[in-house]
Amino acid sequence: MNSKILDGKKLAKKIREEIAQKVIHLKNEKAIIPGIAVIILGEDPASHTYVNMKEKACKEVGFYSEIHRLQNSTKEEELLKLIEQLNHNEKIHGILVQLPLPDHINENIINAHISPFKDVDGFHPSNLGKLFLGQPSFVSCTPKGIIKLLKYYGVEIRGKHAVVIGRSNIVGKPIATLLLNEDATVTLCHSKTRDLAQYTQQADIIVSAVGKAHLINHKMIKREAIIIDAGMNRLNGSLVGDIDFHDVIEKVKLITPVPGGVGPMTITMLLENTLEAALRS
Amino acid sequence: MNSKILDGKKLAKKIREEIAQKVIHLKNEKAIIPGIAVIILGEDPASHTYVNMKEKACKEVGFYSEIHRLQNSTKEEELLKLIEQLNHNEKIHGILVQLPLPDHINENIINAHISPFKDVDGFHPSNLGKLFLGQPSFVSCTPKGIIKLLKYYGVEIRGKHAVVIGRSNIVGKPIATLLLNEDATVTLCHSKTRDLAQYTQQADIIVSAVGKAHLINHKMIKREAIIIDAGMNRLNGSLVGDIDFHDVIEKVKLITPVPGGVGPMTITMLLENTLEAALRS
Numbered sequence: 001m002n003s004k005i006l007d008g009k010k011l012a013k014k015i016r017e018e019i020a021q022k023v024i025h026l027k028n029e030k031a032i033i034p035g036i037a038v039i040i041l042g043e044d045p046a047s048h049t050y051v052n053m054k055e056k057a058c059k060e061v062g063f064y065s066e067i068h069r070l071q072n073s074t075k076e077e078e079l080l081k082l083i084e085q086l087n088h089n090e091k092i093h094g095i096l097v098q099l100p101l102p103d104h105i106n107e108n109i110i111n112a113h114i115s116p117f118k119d120v121d122g123f124h125p126s127n128l129g130k131l132f133l134g135q136p137s138f139v140s141c142t143p144k145g146i147i148k149l150l151k152y153y154g155v156e157i158r159g160k161h162a163v164v165i166g167r168s169n170i171v172g173k174p175i176a177t178l179l180l181n182e183d184a185t186v187t188l189c190h191s192k193t194r195d196l197a198q199y200t201q202q203a204d205i206i207v208s209a210v211g212k213a214h215l216i217n218h219k220m221i222k223r224e225a226i227i228i229d230a231g232m233n234r235l236n237g238s239l240v241g242d243i244d245f246h247d248v249i250e251k252v253k254l255i256t257p258v259p260g261g262v263g264p265m266t267i268t269m270l271l272e273n274t275l276e277a278a279l280r281s
Numbered sequence: 282m283n284s285k286i287l288d289g290k291k292l293a294k295k296i297r298e299e300i301a302q303k304v305i306h307l308k309n310e311k312a313i314i315p316g317i318a319v320i321i322l323g324e325d326p327a328s329h330t331y332v333n334m335k336e337k338a339c340k341e342v343g344f345y346s347e348i349h350r351l352q353n354s355t356k357e358e359e360l361l362k363l364i365e366q367l368n369h370n371e372k373i374h375g376i377l378v379q380l381p382l383p384d385h386i387n388e389n390i391i392n393a394h395i396s397p398f399k400d401v402d403g404f405h406p407s408n409l410g411k412l413f414l415g416q417p418s419f420v421s422c423t424p425k426g427i428i429k430l431l432k433y434y435g436v437e438i439r440g441k442h443a444v445v446i447g448r449s450n451i452v453g454k455p456i457a458t459l460l461l462n463e464d465a466t467v468t469l470c471h472s473k474t475r476d477l478a479q480y481t482q483q484a485d486i487i488v489s490a491v492g493k494a495h496l497i498n499h500k501m502i503k504r505e506a507i508i509i510d511a512g513m514n515r516l517n518g519s520l521v522g523d524i525d526f527h528d529v530i531e532k533v534k535l536i537t538p539v540p541g542g543v544g545p546m547t548i549t550m551l552l553e554n555t556l557e558a559a560l561r562s
Contacts, residue, residue: 131413194440
């Protein structure tokens with residue numbers, strides 16, 4: 001069974017060690033320390049947990065980081081002003097606004113205001129446009145991490161039928177684009193898809209990013225499928241993905257566990273994007 | 282058989298008449314005349330034919346238009362300078378660079394240099410990013426025209442399985458995105474797809490934008506499929522699409538002819554985008 005696991009935790013650790021080495025080098029050779037600014041509004045516990053994980057990861061690899069903890073009532077124009085300052089701050093190479101934002105703030109405006117050169121989350125329209133065009137750009141972290149994981153384990157993507165479930169701007173749409181850029185034939189399914197199983201049963205590679213516990217079971221996949229589970233759901237007190245792991249494990253060729261699959265790769269790609277931004281600066 | 286035709290020529294004529302009315306109104310009410318600048322390099326006869334068609338269409342609806350016919354040897358920096366001038370020219374609301382460009386000019390740099398507000402072809406990365414995000418933007422003309430045609434004929438897109446063949450930045454990828462935004466389940470096939478028929482046979486809607494004469498025959502489609510043929514190919518001296526029209530006509534529900542289907546819609550959407558740019562200005 002272990003040989004079927006796409007071990008994101010292990011690969012993330014390896015990449016983080018490499019990043020830490022590069023940071024030492026960058027510091028010694030060019031006196032540059034990659035710096036990241038994280039902005040968080042309000043008191044949502046899950047968001048704070050994520051931000052703390054990001055801060056910890058930054059410290060581990062030797063980045064400079066600063067967390068801007070703002071009140072939920074912060075006005076959009078104040079947030080834009082802070083972003084503007086960070087856009088011009090030479091110590092900062094990556095800017096990250098923790099989602100979700102409160103309702104009175106327009107996420108699109110915020111994302112488009114971050115300098116495309118510091119957009120380490122890959123949410124700026126011009127970075128998404130470049131992704132779409134297949135040009136080099138900052139790619140959002142979860143999709144980028146998924147591709148790294150597939151490649152690390154030698155999964156051939158070219159010519160394969162990849163079925164992506166979920167069309168979020170953060171995961172579903174960009175991973176579909178990346179898989180297409182890797183020459184997969186790609187089907188994008190979502191809440192309006194009729195008879196989801198009809199599509200998943202044909203997939204060589206499935207990426208699920210929906211947020212529904214155990215949406216996919218063994219009847220919905222073909223034998224030897226490769227499965228990426230980007231879902232994170234609470235079920236009876238434990239953390240599970242969109243895939244019913246124990247139900248499908250016998251049938252699959254490779255699968256990411258939850259936790260320990262896609263999750264650790266996401267933060268690692270944030271580190272990689274920030275390092276890249278620092279190198280380009 | 283006629284009831285099966287998605288008549289792009291007819292719809293294009295109707296929309297152009299409406300645009301001409303709006304232009305008169307805009308001129309009388311706000312003293313604005315929508316203006317377009319077309320840039321063409323070199324002597325490629327097909328490109329000149331397209332440009333002449335665009336110029337004629339602009340005249341018909343009362344637009345101001347200017348054609349910049351440059352030598353094939355024009356340097357990239359000269360072209361960028363001209364675009365810069367046009368970006369600041371108040372008479373010009375839409376800028377269009379006729380493709381293909383000569384090899385010594387980087388198309389990506391040119392497309393990204395046109396002001397996103399005058400990018401009536403929808404090729405600027407930030408407009409593509411907005412399309413990707415489902416935000417309002419200039420959408421490239423062929424995909425926009427295809428959606429108009431489907432809607433005009435009352436084709437329900439939501440929940441349908443749409444199979445797009447071809448992944449160009451100009452047609453394949455944006456039409457896949459638009460169909461997704463209209464709630465279709467979308468599969469994108471291309472040159473690396475294995476067993477194309479396996480996908481096309483399942484499609485409720487097929488959009489082909491490959492440029493291979495008669496790529497699709499009746500064996501490759503299901504009964505009552507709706508087919509959009511964005512191909513334009515020469516075969517034995519006549520203009521044909523990617524679909525073998527006469528071979529599939531019995532089996533389909535609706536189909537665009539070539540010529541007279543997608544083609545007339547493309548230029549019409551260029552007019553619509555330019556009008557929109559003028560209204561926004």
